[in-house]
Amino acid sequence: MLEDHAKVITVLKEAGEVTGRKKLQKIIYICKKLQFPFNEKYQFHFYGPYSEELTLRVEELCNLGLVAEVKESKGNYYQYKYSVTDQGTEFLGHYNLDFPSLNECILKMNGESSRFLELVSTVLFFDKLTKDEVIEKIQTIKRKQNYSSDEIEEAYAFINGLNSLLQ
């Protein structure tokens, strides 16, 4: 029961705190692409892979009191911070979820900006294309984000780094 919810709590528990909805979306997408067993369905949106299912799941977790959401005004937009509550920790105790290397991957991702994770998740979304094709895609569909060649190279290196954590 609610095992998919427990997996999301696990990510937040490993991270300590995640700042930004976009960041949380991308972290779980990247985890999924790294073959961690997340079941949320993602589609490509204006800002890269996005899961409505995950958004709803996080809302449910907040409504149940398992996850704390703090909303901060940033002028022309709001930013949200997520962390696990005591009840969430207790809830997690009912499950026996153990994902080797998840902690290292989450910490590595949580240290990056949401802009960078958007790029990483976009690269992973097009993982069936060649590197040149991916670069071309990013330069056309992510034109406004204006990612530099260095950033794209960093994204590839970052993915390699994550994969090496799993070996």
Next chain:
Amino acid sequence: MLERLNEEKVFKDPVHRYIHVRYRLIWELIGTKEFQRLRRVRQLGTTYLTFHGAEHSRFSHSLGVYEIVRRINEIFSQYDGWNEENRLLSMCAALLHDVGHGPFSHSFEKVFGFDHEDFTRMVILGDTEINQILRKVSASFPEEVADVIAKTHDNKLVVSLISSQIDADRMDYLLRDAYFTGVSYGQFDIERILRVMRPGDDQIVIKQSGMHAVEDYIMSRYQMYWQIYFHPVTRSAEVILSKILHRAKKLYLEGYSFKHEPKHFHSLFKENISLEDFLKLDESVVMFYFQIWQEEDDPILRDLCERFMNRRLFKYVEFNPMEKMNDWRELYDSFKEAGIDPDYYLEVDSSSDLPYDFYRPGEEEERLPIHLLKPGGDLRELSRESEVVEAISGKKRTDHKLYYPADIIMQGNTKATRRIRSLLQLD
């Protein structure tokens, strides 16, 4: 230049009155076997077991989305920059956006671990009649259509016609689903919305004067989600459907000998489904198997299929996982003790287990919101202008329900069944 038909063709449609086809390309796409297959895939899956009118297909919805995009094209043709290429691309993408949907998509995708969007792409790019017709435009045209549907095309404006928070897909399915389920709250003034749509840089925008028509659309969407899409009886049918698929897959993988070999399911069970196999699957095929599995030796598969075919669905109770976490474990054990396999007869279903989405203002650039075009040319996000929309796009209502076979539980008179009744507060 698009080749026009000698004479315009029309389909009579209960939602849009007529679907107009003027181009040979569109007419030929509709005639392909991959598109005709959509006649045998219901738009609303198991909803027909709750609202008996909901027998409409993805075929009629796809035609409806095409018709809305065709009308938007007529309006946009008066604006500079809206060219023949956009027209062609948007109409083909609208028509084909659901062509990768299989039978009872949601449950099948969850159980067998695939995504209909991948199949949409394969139908458009693979060895299919649709691909052959699209290639008549150019060798790269199928790829362009697939990219628009996957939202990975660089022309964001064309993409937004098919998928954004106010797109032709949603407008058609809300109106069509309301019509066929027989409810009145899915209605909104589509004519007005189409009249106030304008092409923006990256997406459709709505003239400020059209805000109230859009409010109505957002309210319809909200009502339809809770009244139709999240209906607990439909969810009960989905639960049973998923359990059937899980059971059949498990039996197959364990080497169970089916009385009638489910060859249409073999590659699904092995999670290695080819496009060819996928296109052979539709709801008539699935219902055939469910019909004959009612005579299987396996008691669980037989019973679940009888339930689905004869609408003997699971009952439900509200279930707060925080308050009932300990009850859950006890329920699970009591089901086992009573000889009722909890893996097939006990389920907690959450609103996030369903694929429908709400309007979101797009905080923190999660997804693009609806923008209103102010008289001076500025854009404002809808919920910042509309109190009605703001009220329903804030904190969301979520819910969890526990499903169980009431008939078995109520008949039993063992200690375990009495305990189950007590835990579910059925006595």
